[in-house]
Amino acid sequence: MDRTTALKRAEELKKTIADYLAIKDTIATGFSRWGKIRERQEKIRELLGASEKDWFNWRWQIRHRINDGEMLARVINLSPRELEEIKLTGSKFRWGIVPYYLSLIDPDDEKDPVRLQSIPSAREYYDCTGELDPMDEELTSPAPAITRRYPDRLIINVTNQCPMYCRHCQRRRNIGEVDRHTGRSDLKVALEYVAGNPEIRDVLLTGGDALMLSDDTLEWLLSELDKIPHVEIKRLGTRVPVSLPYRVTRNLCRMLSKHLPLYVNTHFNHPLEITPDAQEACLDLARCGINLGNQAVLLKGINNDPMVMRKLNQELLRIMVRPYYIFHAKNVQGTSHFRTRVEEGIEIMEKLRGYTSGLAIPTYIVNAPHGYGKTPMLAEYLISLGKNKVVIRTWENRIMEYENSEE
Ligand SMILES: *Cc1c(COP(=O)(O)O)cnc(C)c1O
Numbered sequence: 001m002d003r004t005t006a007l008k009r010a011e012e013l014k015k016t017i018a019d020y021l022a023i024k025d026t027i028a029t030g031f032s033r034w035g036k037i038r039e040r041q042e043k044i045r046e047l048l049g050a051s052e053k054d055w056f057n058w059r060w061q062i063r064h065r066i067n068d069g070e071m072l073a074r075v076i077n078l079s080p081r082e083l084e085e086i087k088l089t090g091s092k093f094r095w096g097i098v099p100y101y102l103s104l105i106d107p108d109d110e111k112d113p114v115r116l117q118s119i120p121s122a123r124e125y126y127d128c129t130g131e132l133d134p135m136d137e138e139l140t141s142p143a144p145a146i147t148r149r150y151p152d153r154l155i156i157n158v159t160n161q162c163p164m165y166c167r168h169c170q171r172r173r174n175i176g177e178v179d180r181h182t183g184r185s186d187l188k189v190a191l192e193y194v195a196g197n198p199e200i201r202d203v204l205l206t207g208g209d210a211l212m213l214s215d216d217t218l219e220w221l222l223s224e225l226d227k228i229p230h231v232e233i234k235r236l237g238t239r240v241p242v243s244l245p246y247r248v249t250r251n252l253c254r255m256l257s258k259h260l261p262l263y264v265n266t267h268f269n270h271p272l273e274i275t276p277d278a279q280e281a282c283l284d285l286a287r288c289g290i291n292l293g294n295q296a297v298l299l300k301g302i303n304n305d306p307m308v309m310r311k312l313n314q315e316l317l318r319i320m321v322r323p324y325y326i327f328h329a330k331n332v333q334g335t336s337h338f339r340t341r342v343e344e345g346i347e348i349m350e351k352l353r354g355y356t357s358g359l360a361i362p363t364y365i366v367n368a369p370h371g372y373g374k375t376p377m378l379a380e381y382l383i384s385l386g387k388n389k390v391v392i393r394t395w396e397n398r399i400m401e402y403e404n405s406e407e
Pocket of ligand 1: 147
């Protein structure tokens with residue numbers, strides 16, 4: 001067998017990822033930074049007078065969410081001006097960060113991707129563009145707590161609470177000053193709506209963060225959904241594996257495993273968020289039969305870089321999380337500094353396809369105005385579609401003819 005051609009092709013393939021290989025290890029992850037993160041955790045623990053046991057207790061983490069500028073300044077290096085800006089922005093948009101997520105931030109790096117997602121900036125305050133409800137959620141709620149935009153599936157919003165409040169939050173108008181879980185009576189009406197509409201086969205519990213509910217409330221909800229014969233699958237929307245992995249307790253896993261098929265979609269945006277603790281939470285969920293997906297948001301200065309996105313999606317697969325969507329950032333008031341152009345998203349997708357595992361490739365989505373639905377933004381690989389032939393473009397940009405016939 002003559003392998004000359006194959007060997008030449010293998011050399012050519014190596015060259016297509018030489019640029020990535022050259023910088024791959026310079027993109028920090030929660031694993032490569034773990035030593036530093038552990039040191040910061042010690043420091044924050046001391047500051048809050050907490051024991052090691054407290055630290056791993058998710059309720060302790062929620063109770064000690066940092067939402068005070070002075071306290072923050074004891075962990076993160078802030079100039080007096082930054083501190084003023086945090087206070088100013090805090091008067092308009094809520095902020096709060098659990099100690100775990102705070103520990104991921106490099107205190108000296110003002111461009112830290114975790115910091116940009118969690119610490120308020122004056123740009124939010126002064127942003128006059130955008131709408132508060134660009135997807136008209138008000139107009140797509142046929143029953144309390146329900147958002148319905150599709151024929152066979154819907155969302156039940158179960159809480160407005162999160163372990164940390166994302167600065168790019170697309171639902172920030174729901175994140176009021178008070179933590180509130182949706183009341184039982186509203187949940188019951190929502191469940192009745194699901195029961196009364198037999199075409200609904202997929203119910204997504206989200207919020208806020210669905211895993212902010214107690215195990216008991218979640219179990220009640222999942223059991224009620226299991227009683228509805230036409231509900232085939234259930235999903236949870238949660239950022240807990242990223243922001244508060246200690247919420248994934250043995251009890252929670254045991255309870256969730258009784259309600260399969262269950263899918264969890266989470267929200268990692270940068271490889272720095274993939275830590276040993278996040279990995280443990282994801283593997284625990286996977287071990288009890290839960291399928292994990294990731295919904296990232298394309299954010300300027302955080303992940304609008306083809307190499308960072310490639311690394312993120314590869315690292316996600318290592319912790320058993322399947323990249324599902326990359327959302328284009330919507331036009332929500334206070335978030336315009338994160339917005340990119342659609343071309344940037346397309347370019348990122350083009351630098352994934354072919355270059356890395358198909359499993360590591362999510363779908364890039366723009367949410368249509370007025371709640372008309374998720375719309376895929378696709379790179380063009382079909383150049384022309386003729387009667388007897390199609391012209392295709394390969395991932396390496398080779399334009400090729402392809403016979404288009406049935407026999
Ligand atoms: C995103 C979303 C869903 C789920 O959509 P999939 O594409 O099936 O993941 C369902 N309902 C609403 C209102 C949504 O916004």
